Amino acid sequence: MKQKAIIILMIMVLLFTGSIAAQEIVRIPQTNPNYQIDDWTSYTMTRWMYSLAKGYDYIYFATSGGIARFNHYTRKWDFPWTVSNGLADNEVHVVGFDFDTAYLWCATPYSVSVYFSTFRRWENYYFDDMGLPMTEKIVSIGFDRDYVWLENANGRILRGNKRGGGGFNYASLSPGNNTNIRWFGFRGQQRGELPRFFMSSGYFFEPEGFITDVNLNEYDISYWLLSEREIYWLATYGLGAARAEARIDQLELLTYGLFLNNVSAMDYDKENDIFWTGGMGDYEGESGITKWNISARKWDYYRADYLTVLQSDQVTSVAVDEDPFVWFGTDAGLALYNKNKNDWKFYTIFEQLTDNFVYDIALDDTNVWVGTASGVTRIIKQSLQNDSLTIDRIKPKALHDVEVYDVEIMKNLIWMGTQFGVYVYDLKRDKGGFQSETSGPRNEPVYAVSVYENEIWFGLEGGVEVYDMTAEKWLGGPQKRFNEPETIAFLKADEKAVWAATEDHGVLKYDKERGRWVHFTIEDGLPSNTVNTIVLDSDYVWFGSPEGITKFYWNAPYRID
Secondary structure: OOOHHHHHHHHHHHHOOOOHHHOOOOOOOEOOOOOOOOOEEEEOOOOEEEEEEEOOOEEEEEEOOEEEEEEOOOOEEEEEEOHHHOOOOOOOOEEEEEOOOOEEEEEEOOEEEEEEOOOOEEEEEEOHHHOOOOOOOEEEEEEOOOEEEEEEOOOOEEEEEOOOOOOOEEEOOOHHHHOOOEEEEHHHOOOOOOOOOEOOOOEEEEOOOEEEEOOOOEEEEEEEEEEHHHEEEEEEEOOOEEEEEOOOOEEEEEOOOOOOOOOOEEEEEOOOOEEEEEEOOOEOOEOOEEEEEOOOOEEEEEOOOOOOOOOOOEEEEEEEOOOOEEEEEEOOOEEEEEOOOOEEEEEOHHHOOOOOOEEEEEEOOOEEEEEEOOEEEEEEHHHHHOOOOOEEEEOOOOOOOOOEEEEEEEOOEEEEEEOOEEEEEEOOOOEEEEOOOOOOOEOOOEEEEEEEOOEEEEEEOOEEEEEEOOOOEEOOOHHHHOOOOOOEEEEEEOOOEEEEEEOOOOEEEEEOOOOEEEEEOOOOOOOOOOOOEEEEEOOEEEEEEOOEEEEEOOOOOOOOO
């Protein structure tokens, strides 16, 4: 492999730090003291790796989605370090471990960060606060007895106190003190050819420094090191981490993280402890659906490029049905996954869907309700056992060419958020109509709907509205207490609270008992202030955003939000 991995590392650092000064930076000085270090935990796309470092217990991988941590004793992944835990940025180019202090250091495009293991907190030093240009590019981190050493892309050296506090200055590096420094990153990359390893699952390892799959896609080895017992640890650019044993010539991929960062839809199969996520867009030309078995710590991916039946993996909605089915709304139709058979089916307008662009899926005991860009389709579940589906178009005249963004079920009533307001359909009476009361939302987009007992909550461009079915009246939504109007992208209501995902202002939680709103943003632990979707999970709540999925311990007994 020779110098290839080193060149790759340098190029990637330059590519991802080209125009930092022109960007608006959200500054995270340290781990938020109002939370425990793991109250907020984000899981991201970590397949794109730049370098790695070995510590006492973990192999640390610097990735495009934070620092991935693999325990080399238990051979299991621990949760990653991201902005949710206090890291300055999820784009991490170099990571280094100091064995004297057990502190973990890393470099992002515009900062240097250190994790104080004793205090369980991150602290971040931004380049301009250090007197450095924001275009500084750190490619190496090293440690001697007293100092942490940093090398930039131009070969200049900075030196600081390795016990933290900042105060970095340019310094000279003489041959004498260089021999006492343990380097990571560019200077720490081991040299020489890798052995020839064998792989399974359709992958082929090339000692020159890359891995190919059965479709002849090449994934570069961006960094590697040889540890005790002839164990090789590899960071790849696109396939994540890998581990190899020289004595048996076998290399295995350590699959971890989301396939696609932008999570626009997700659902939790609580019975099997499986999280399904999907989104729109791609990264480096690749996209896919993620299946995460939490208890088994296993990640699987499903890609339209590799599955001919799956016509699209651009996911807008996910709905876990009774075993063995999981439904996926996409931009090209409706996908159905059978867990028992591990196969897919795909339905489009040719099977009588009202439109191929699916916004939402709702399930009851006997039906699948599909909100599309041109109305609503109902699928009779029992017909799934037959050769052909029984599919109805709900009120095709009233909902013709009407975008239906969200569908919620309340017994025999189907509530829909549409581009023209709220539409409610009575299944038993086969009647429906748009909400027209002056006290409620009329002729305006309703993006989100959530039903809890007698309450129906609606998300609009300017906040929320709520309808009381028992009193049969609009309650004049509590959005009046917002500081400013918020566009609501998703809503989830339960007994204690209503959670509202906003387009660019984080998450709002309405505390029903106290009658107040609580606002959560990047400063609390969200990786992005754009939040697309929410899943409630008892004392936890999950958020899907353009930066992955985030688990928040909202009901921690030691904290009142």
